[in-house]
Amino acid sequence: MRLGLKEKARAYSPWIFHAHAGGCNNCDIELAACFAPRFDLERMGIQLRNNPRHADIFLVTGPAPKQIAPILRRVYDQLPNPKVAIACGSCAITGGVYNRDDKKPNYAIGGPVEKLIPIDVLVPGCPPRPESIIQGIMLALEKLRHR
Amino acid sequence: MKYGVVKLTKELLRNAIHPVTVNYPAKKDLLGALTEIADESRGKHRFDEIKCVGCGACTIVCSSSAITESDSDLERTLSVEIGRCIFCGRCRDICPEKGLELTPEFEMSKKGQSANDCIKVEHSVPLGTCDKCGRTTFPIGQIEAVRKRVNEKIDPANLVIVNKDMEIFMRYCPDCRRSGSYAFKTHPRKSY
Numbered sequence: 001m002r003l004g005l006k007e008k009a010r011a012y013s014p015w016i017f018h019a020h021a022g023g024c025n026n027c028d029i030e031l032a033a034c035f036a037p038r039f040d041l042e043r044m045g046i047q048l049r050n051n052p053r054h055a056d057i058f059l060v061t062g063p064a065p066k067q068i069a070p071i072l073r074r075v076y077d078q079l080p081n082p083k084v085a086i087a088c089g090s091c092a093i094t095g096g097v098y099n100r101d102d103k104k105p106n107y108a109i110g111g112p113v114e115k116l117i118p119i120d121v122l123v124p125g126c127p128p129r130p131e132s133i134i135q136g137i138m139l140a141l142e143k144l145r146h147r
Numbered sequence: 148m149k150y151g152v153v154k155l156t157k158e159l160l161r162n163a164i165h166p167v168t169v170n171y172p173a174k175k176d177l178l179g180a181l182t183e184i185a186d187e188s189r190g191k192h193r194f195d196e197i198k199c200v201g202c203g204a205c206t207i208v209c210s211s212s213a214i215t216e217s218d219s220d221l222e223r224t225l226s227v228e229i230g231r232c233i234f235c236g237r238c239r240d241i242c243p244e245k246g247l248e249l250t251p252e253f254e255m256s257k258k259g260q261s262a263n264d265c266i267k268v269e270h271s272v273p274l275g276t277c278d279k280c281g282r283t284t285f286p287i288g289q290i291e292a293v294r295k296r297v298n299e300k301i302d303p304a305n306l307v308i309v310n311k312d313m314e315i316f317m318r319y320c321p322d323c324r325r326s327g328s329y330a331f332k333t334h335p336r337k338s339y
């Protein structure tokens with residue numbers, strides 16, 4: 001598929017909105033490491049924004065406890081289209097250590113995130129290495145181009 | 148002030164030769180690979196085709212129930228759900244046969260809508276059948292491992308009797324062992 005100018009430009013400098021939905025905070029630290037000099041995502045034009053209305057990529061960490069679940073959906077809806085969502089970390093994907101058995105769900109968990117919002121890229125690991133997160137963001141960009 | 152400039156220049160020169168920022172995807176430059184991963188880094192699982200006997204010890208200790216075992220008629224399948232695993236390494240530490248490794252491979256991100264699209268690592272071992280009732284019993288490798296372990300640990304005086312009994316017992320399922328123990332004419336367990 002040939003990409004037009006618009007599709008190319010869209011993935012040139014995407015901004016990320018990071019939603020912390022529960023979790024132990026370690027994924028967030030690894031995400032901070034992604035933007036530090038060693039891994040330096042900003043050299044690729046990718047920036048962390050604190051405003052969902054400016055962002056193209058929605059990056060969720062954590063298992064989405066019941067209190068956060070409705071807010072997560074609301075914030076996701078505030079991102080302008082086209083957008084992609086990344087589930088970062090094992091507890092965003094399945095619940096991980098917080099949700100050991102799918103048949104007996106944890107009483108406090110409203111997620112996993114896939115139940116609340118449509119997910120496009122999965123980044124497993126607890127926490128994922130910064131390189132893993134970069135790989136996930138690269139996969140998300142491929143999706144963003146074709147949205 | 149002057150010292151600061153010297154220090155800064157030194158830092159700049161070092162950075163020009165050997166940059167702090169690593170490449171992604173990992174690329175080699177003149178000085179070798181830039182992305183370094185520690186040897187003990189825990190990533191994707193790898194089952195050893197020969198060493199893993201399928202005992203299921205790893206499924207019991209798993210911190211997040213990421214490893215599951217399921218038995219079919221012919222084989223037992225162990226499957227690691229990478230999207231649930233927290234890479235704690237308890238499964239590797241508990242494994243009595245050293246049949247499970249955590250490789251340093253970390254690039255496991257995938258496109259997908261749900262947890263089912265995540266990577267799974269699977270391994271199958273053949274199951275034995277009971278000679279009397281034909282039911283599937285234990286993995287063949289596990290039976291051999293038990294035999295070896297017993298032979299190592301037991302008092303040499305009882306070695307012959309125990310081996311003779313094991314020869315018989317290990318061919319049957321637990322129920323047939325119980326119901327047939329009289330007919331098997333095994334050694335009455337009194338001396339050991």
Ligand code: SF4
Pocket residue numbers: 022023024025026027028061062063088089090091092096097125126127128233
């Ligand atoms: S995936 Fe693991 S490291 Fe990340 S927030 Fe959840 S528990 Fe913490």
Ligand code: SF4
Pocket residue numbers: 194198199200201202203204205206225241242243244245246247
């Ligand atoms: S031999 Fe090791 S890897 Fe295989 S099932 Fe037993 S504990 Fe798990």
Ligand code: SF4
Pocket residue numbers: 208209210211212213214227231232233234235236237238239
């Ligand atoms: S590393 Fe830990 S969480 Fe992952 S499969 Fe092994 S025991 Fe389970």
